Amino acid sequence: MRKAALFLFASLAFAGGVRCADEDMDEDLMQSIEDTNKSLSSNLAVKDDRGSKEDAKELIQMFSKVEGYFAAKGNATDAVDLAKKSQQLTLDIINSVAAEDFDTALNASTTLSRACKTCHRSYKKDKDKDKS
């Protein structure tokens, strides 16, 4: 009986741990996107060609993960679309930087930030609802 209880406790703890790790990963990813987006804005403002491209490439990878996450989650077509749009916008930024057109790149970065905000409007709140 005692062994069974211990096994049950260990199983629950393990399951809880995985769940927490899963949620933490999402939070970390979102935080990384926010930080990298801020860094990108700064690098575009100071016309740092290399820094801008590095940030943009990282963002594309992270938006790809976001797309995958929402595609797997299901019932989130708009979030998948916004993640795709964000990747395209970031690609546009890379192209503008390559053409040394930092004004266009900076404008595109504000559109990118708005896309993030649009997604948060629907999906950040879902998470809050889960918590309550």
Next chain:
Amino acid sequence: MSNDSRRAFLFKSGLSLGGAALGGLVPGLGALSAARAAELLDPLAPKDPHFPAKIKSVIWLHQNGAPSTLDLFDYKPELIKRAGEDVPASFLKGIKTSTQGGVGKLFASKRKWKQYGDSGAWFSDLVPNLATHADTLTFIKSSVTVGATHDISILKLNTGDVNPGRPSLGAWVTYALGSANPALPAYVVLYNGEREPQAGSVNWSSGFLPAVYQGTPFRPGNSPILYLERPETRSVAQQRASLDLLKRLNSISAARYPGDTELRARIQSYELADRMQSAAPEAVDISKETDATKELYGLNDKTSESYGTVLLRARRLVERGVRFIQVVSGWPEGADTERQSWDAHSDLEKNHGLMTKMVDKPIAGLLTDLKSRGLLESTLVVWTSEFGRTSYGQSGNGRDHNPWGYTQWLAGGGLKAGFTYGQTDEIGLQVADQDKAVDTYDVHATVLKLLGLDHLKTTYLNHGRSERPTVVYGKVVDEILA
């Protein structure tokens, strides 16, 4: 060497150094532009905008506590029709409510609505004087923000972010344009009521910008700045000599620690204080204003007197070249009111009846006065608040906070007057079209554009990162610009 000749020597040396710096010839400073060199000597030196400005000054009318613009400017017949019903689920889609006591029934106040002017803009009977300016105002009826506590949303309203530490819009303007009047602060905060606005000085802070760009609060009354007056026992000459010595000592430290912006701000503020001793009391002295002008601002009425006085002072500051005047609404002197702001969670009728009586005539008077003096073309007046209020009721006769759709308006140079941008849904709860949502940093970007500044190019390097007023956001609402 006598004191006089020593001072003359220092003065001439200073001039030579200044001249050299202006020419970009100071060793170690490299080939600086004259403007940059002038900025180093005086961080408040006037600076050129990015493109020709439409306006010179901003009067930022923060309606503290968040008025229900649904009961002032945003006429919703459907809300009146459905009053007393539950909020249909379709209207709540996409928003998270956290109203204490739960979402109430749809609530309509006892308003009478009428269209005014050629624009046909709707106004309620609570703002009859503002209504006469229908064709002067430019409405943004699709305002959104982050819904939080008042203090956090007020911070976002003024700094563009919900976290403390960022400069307020006024500080960015002062940083980017400098001062147009060396005898007055370029950025002044006014308020009526018995104490400073409760959300605090973080709302006129310079954040990570040098401290010299922060706002200066002017208290109500004849002595606008604490401890500004020279003590009677001290002569002008004694004060000047003390200040000269202090400046010399501080300058030695400043040279040793060139990155100490607090010290640079302190040197600047002593000199500014000296000049302000005569300029500031004169700027806010309304005793020489005519009775007609005082009446225009509602000074003949106890309820509107304190706010009217503040707005009359705002006009006088605009005349004297102050760039940014942030006016925070308080409450009428001696008013018997539990909530000393627009925050009508209950008894909206009584609260808004009092608050509109406090602001309606003074703001209308300000617009009339600015127009008659030819100042409205070069001034921007902004009616703004941390959020709006819900179309559903709270406590039976009040309304809760609404960050999802509310009205703000602007008036002045460079705008399409008598124009409305965006709208809320049929019951006034959310913006109807998210693509037309205007967030706080979009308003900031628009205000900056009118001042001749590109928000994307108004930057400051903070710990290696380029920061701007609109954080990573900001979209100019070009549709409202003339």
